[in-house]
Amino acid sequence: MSDTPEPAPKLLTNRPIDGEISMIKAHLMEMSDWSLQMVQQGMAAMKAADPAAAARVVGMDDRLDAFDVDIEHEAIRILIARQPAARDARTLGAVLKVNTYLDRIGRLGLDVAKYVRDTPVKPPLPQWSLLEMMCEQGCSMVRASMSAFTTGDVHLATQVYDADDAVDELNRQVLKECIHGLQGDPPEPPELVIYVLISRHLERIADNACKIAEKTIYMETGHRRREFLTANNKVAL
Amino acid sequence: MATIHTFPDSDVKLTVDHVSAYYGKTKAIKDVSFQVPTNAATAIIGPSGCGKSTLIRCLNRMHEVTPDARAEGKVLLDGVNIYTRDPSEVRYRIGMVFQKPNPFPTMSIYKNVCAGLRLNGVRNRGVLDEAVIRALKQAALWDEVKEQIHRPGAHLSGGQQQRLCIARALAVQPEVLLMDEPCSALDPIATAKIEQLIRDLKGQYTIVIVTHNMQQAARVADYTAFMYLGELVEFGPTAAMFETPKETLTEQYLTGRFG
Numbered sequence: 001m002s003d004t005p006e007p008a009p010k011l012l013t014n015r016p017i018d019g020e021i022s023m024i025k026a027h028l029m030e031m032s033d034w035s036l037q038m039v040q041q042g043m044a045a046m047k048a049a050d051p052a053a054a055a056r057v058v059g060m061d062d063r064l065d066a067f068d069v070d071i072e073h074e075a076i077r078i079l080i081a082r083q084p085a086a087r088d089a090r091t092l093g094a095v096l097k098v099n100t101y102l103d104r105i106g107r108l109g110l111d112v113a114k115y116v117r118d119t120p121v122k123p124p125l126p127q128w129s130l131l132e133m134m135c136e137q138g139c140s141m142v143r144a145s146m147s148a149f150t151t152g153d154v155h156l157a158t159q160v161y162d163a164d165d166a167v168d169e170l171n172r173q174v175l176k177e178c179i180h181g182l183q184g185d186p187p188e189p190p191e192l193v194i195y196v197l198i199s200r201h202l203e204r205i206a207d208n209a210c211k212i213a214e215k216t217i218y219m220e221t222g223h224r225r226r227e228f229l230t231a232n233n234k235v236a237l
Numbered sequence: 238m239a240t241i242h243t244f245p246d247s248d249v250k251l252t253v254d255h256v257s258a259y260y261g262k263t264k265a266i267k268d269v270s271f272q273v274p275t276n277a278a279t280a281i282i283g284p285s286g287c288g289k290s291t292l293i294r295c296l297n298r299m300h301e302v303t304p305d306a307r308a309e310g311k312v313l314l315d316g317v318n319i320y321t322r323d324p325s326e327v328r329y330r331i332g333m334v335f336q337k338p339n340p341f342p343t344m345s346i347y348k349n350v351c352a353g354l355r356l357n358g359v360r361n362r363g364v365l366d367e368a369v370i371r372a373l374k375q376a377a378l379w380d381e382v383k384e385q386i387h388r389p390g391a392h393l394s395g396g397q398q399q400r401l402c403i404a405r406a407l408a409v410q411p412e413v414l415l416m417d418e419p420c421s422a423l424d425p426i427a428t429a430k431i432e433q434l435i436r437d438l439k440g441q442y443t444i445v446i447v448t449h450n451m452q453q454a455a456r457v458a459d460y461t462a463f464m465y466l467g468e469l470v471e472f473g474p475t476a477a478m479f480e481t482p483k484e485t486l487t488e489q490y491l492t493g494r495f496g
Binding site: 009010011012015017083084085086087088089090222223 | 284451452455465479480481482486487488489490491492493494495496
């Protein structure tokens with residue numbers, strides 16, 4: 001009748017849902033690569049003022065849609081079949097959100113390409129280099145957030161947040177320089193308005209990277225961003 | 238260490254206070270303590286053999302009916318230890334529905350429902366009629382049986398028989414309703430009806446339900462207790478526990494890593 005310590009349960013190490021979640025995360029990584037290609041090729045088309053290149057980016061939208069639909073179907077199928085709870089449920093919730101964020105990222109690249117297709121553009125103005133920096137940093141943030149998401153690296157996810165300030169600052173700088181240029185005497189070309197729009201798109205791409213990082217933290221810890229930052233003595237963004 | 242949610246005293250109907258339960262020398266429940274909130278549904282989940290049915294049977298002194306079984310500790314109903322009261326009185330106030338529908342086979346639907354009242358000396362036909370109709374309506378069975386109320390209860394379908402047993406438990410107007418895997422013998426449609434019933438009844442009764450079906454706990458229970466090998470591992474709001482369990486063992490069970 002003595003209270004001896006009870007043995008720990010023997011744990012299943014290879015549940016069916018583990019393989020399904022690995023697979024769906026791999027699909028999200030493919031989608032992430034595709035979305036970033038749309039952004040980078042959209043920016044390249046704008047820089048080269050190449051409507052044909054822009055049209056190719058527009059043509060990439062169908063596959064982006066297919067990723068979105070397929071991943072959503074797969075996530076819902078797993079939800080129905082496995083009725084997950086706890087970390088599995090959080091992961092599938094995060095998958096559905098990350099799917100949407102990646103779709104938005106690809107569409108922002110698509111919008112950049114559409115400016116080239118629909119608006120006569122000239123070779124890059126001096127402010128273009130700021131946009132290239134923003135694109136590089138935003139894409140880097142998306143890659144880092146997706147790496148954190150697939151590996152469950154909470155530390156890396158928090159670093160994505162830290163990088164967002166620099167992109168926001170660049171966005172403000174683009175806005176300031178473009179307004180200055182448009183008000184100049186003589187005013188700089190009206191393409192600067194497009195630059196402001198692109199800057200906003202790139203800033204949104206970085207924001208979506210932060211959202212992916214946020215979902216990674218939720219998936220791993222069960223905490224929403226503010227709860228997590230408070231628990232770790234950090235100030236909420 | 239277990240993670241146990243607590244309530245203000247005014248919200249508590251039952252207090253399980255250091256309860257242990259034995260079958261002979263085997264300790265099936267090990268020093269379990271938690272509170273059951275008033276007018277809410279509380280689920281007890283856990284793998285087979287974890288002691289969830291034994292625990293629920295300690296809540297109305299049904300455990301001690303088993304030969305060679307005994308319990309230690311206190312179960313307070315509105316602050317009074319039920320182990321200091323007459324067991325019949327306890328079971329009048331804390332009703333129970335079992336895994337397998339068990340209507341009295343030779344009794345009509347009517348007599349099944351009023352069996353508890355008659356056992357307690359109620360003979361007035363008007364009082365009995367009123368109690369039977371009320372209980373059958375509460376159990377969502379009245380519309381299906383009102384034309385055949387004097388037919389044997391055993392002639393009903395499995396799901397109807399279980400609702401008849403719920404009506405029988407409700408007829409004496411208990412304060413707490415214990416349900417030990419009430420849907421495990423039922424098909425999905427009958428299960429859905431019982432689950433809806435639990436949601437409807439929990440505003441009027443304090444309900445404790447044992448279930449081996451985690452999703453059922455998630456669907457019907459406001460609070461959930463997770464047990465493992467006779468110990469209470471975690472007790473808290475169901476939604477929070479199923480989304481972000483506090484204990485590793487709970488996480489492992491909810492995600493099907495064992496059980």
